[in-house]
Amino acid sequence: MQAKSGSPEQMTFTEQARRAQIIEAAVEVIAEVGSAGASFARIAERAGLSSTGLITYHFANRQDLIDSIVREVMTAFAGHVGPLVAAAPTPAAALDAFIGANVDFIRSHRRHLLAVLDIAAGSRDTGDGASASAAVARADLDALQELLERGQAQGEFRAFDPRSVAIAIRSLRDGILGALTVDPDLDLDAYGSELRTVVRLMTAVPPYAQGETS
Template sequence: MGRTFTNEARRAQIMRAAIDTIAEVGYAKASFARITEKAGLSGPRMISYHFADKDELIHEILMHVLTAGAVFINERVEAEDTATGKVRAYLEANLQFLREHPDDMAALTEIGPHLRTATGRSYTSVSAQEVSVQSLEKLLAQGQASGEFRDFDLRSMAVLIRGAVDGAARRLRDEADFDFDAYTAEVVTTFTLAVAR
């Protein structure tokens, strides 16, 4: 049986409440009862109707946030004509998404240690970064092939760039007076100079 608009809206409402609850109290304390209260639902069975269990709900949250971030970033990267413009857009868009979605990022940080691969192994920060790192490697390789970028180790540079983004997420959450605008400007300047021929 396909999902209706009403079902999709209810699932989105539950996911939003779960994200906000996890960001507020942490993964371990984000019970269906707390999520129900945050969502303004009549009871936890409403969540069970839409999600088989907490694992399915968490997986859907992960996919929702990662997909939203990817769309937001890719639209801005693809709008640029030069490799330098694409690197700049990648950094600015990533950092803007972090700033505009602090609860989503906090929830992902809380969820991360509890995620398991299909084989039951824990995800690590390295495995979580891998898709982004590979995407960056391709972008950087295009800049080298066009002659716009200097010769450098693609993987090392991609890991450095990704690390700068992930470092900002931690600072944004844990350092109340962190100057995010200054950080964004410095990161963009640093990496556009680092890759330039």
């Protein structure tokens, strides 16, 4: 009778299409007015639905909708960034590809990421500690840290605390969206290339310093 959260295979085609339509509308609304301002009424209006009841019909509740958005966007994100990073020959190249792929994805999915970022910012205190966005964020950070450790093991990266630098790199990535919000005309190409330089400099083994300090 009600909102199945089961795997997609159990859904009819119509069901899947409706869910996608609602998620897309919700992403747009959240990107525009924030998660807090994205009422079911506004989302339904944007999606051209006749009633907010349809949202509750397809999603168990608000949290389910929000989680679905995060899952959807992060899946697409992983599908874009993952292969490019995996294809890189060395950890340094992978890190460079990671920044580039992130910038690319942000360019093409700005609203989706703004929405997810807004959701992540607002998901505190839920008690269960395992909101979809928090879990995804943690996994993301772990992967980055592992990449850094591999690079250190192979001598491509200088000696740093991998957790700290992973956090720093994630901060830089997330900061792009913040910058875009404040200044929508930001030149993403220029900023992205500066970011690649910055990340290279902060991770690279210093050419002389290495010898000098030893």
